[in-house]
Amino acid sequence: DGGITQSPKYLFRKEGQNVTLSCEQNLNHDAMYWYRQDPGQGLRLIYYSQIVNDFQKGDIAEGYSVSREKKESFPLTVTSAQKNPTAFYLCASSSWTGSYNEQFFGPGTRLTVL
Amino acid sequence: QKEVEQDPGPLSVPEGAIVSLNCTYSNSAFQYFMWYRQYSRKGPELLMYTYSSGNKEDGRFTAQVDKSSKYISLFIRDSQPSDSATYLCAMKTSYDKVIFGPGTSLSVIP
Numbered sequence: 001d002g003g004i005t006q007s008p009k010y011l012f013r014k015e016g017q018n019v020t021l022s023c024e025q026n027l028n029h030d031a032m033y034w035y036r037q038d039p040g041q042g043l044r045l046i047y048y049s050q051i052v053n054d055f056q057k058g059d060i061a062e063g064y065s066v067s068r069e070k071k072e073s074f075p076l077t078v079t080s081a082q083k084n085p086t087a088f089y090l091c092a093s094s095s096w097t098g099s100y101n102e103q104f105f106g107p108g109t110r111l112t113v114l
Numbered sequence: 115q116k117e118v119e120q121d122p123g124p125l126s127v128p129e130g131a132i133v134s135l136n137c138t139y140s141n142s143a144f145q146y147f148m149w150y151r152q153y154s155r156k157g158p159e160l161l162m163y164t165y166s167s168g169n170k171e172d173g174r175f176t177a178q179v180d181k182s183s184k185y186i187s188l189f190i191r192d193s194q195p196s197d198s199a200t201y202l203c204a205m206k207t208s209y210d211k212v213i214f215g216p217g218t219s220l221s222v223i224p
Binding site: 040041 | 118120122146155156157158159160163165202206208211212213214215216
């Protein structure tokens, strides 16, 4: 089955720790995205990548880092510099970023900082 | 003013009702308009996509875009309990990223 997987589904972190959220896709998509979702707010773009070994900051990149070493994988690290990391994190992919291309979303990771 | 505004609800309707979900926006350059459905604790899935103005129908769902008023709507006919979810509008220019609304929570009561 083609799709996007995210792991883990739930993640708990102590303050001051870095954590890495996994995102893998087997749709052969060039573009991948990380969004953050908070109650009452739309999805906010953290980082996106249009091609391997290249990525751009989104609207709320501070306190986050990413890598894109393989086409299939786009892990997100939430660093201790992120002031309010508790949120629902969604990974998405699309064929490319120009004009319109449907974004397919993973099931999400819920991160809670204790 | 936010780029995309959407009434968060919650909206509660009886089974079989017609549901109207709406978004307003401020950027006249938006050309691509989407509606996503998101079940609780899941990722969003694309429901409808419309380019520029006009209507689009798919089964019980109809999407409308009125660019002159900067207003888009999603209508659900004969609503079912399985339609209970959060509905996110989203829109895009031809060269920029997708902007999502905050979502409207819908409950269809049997």
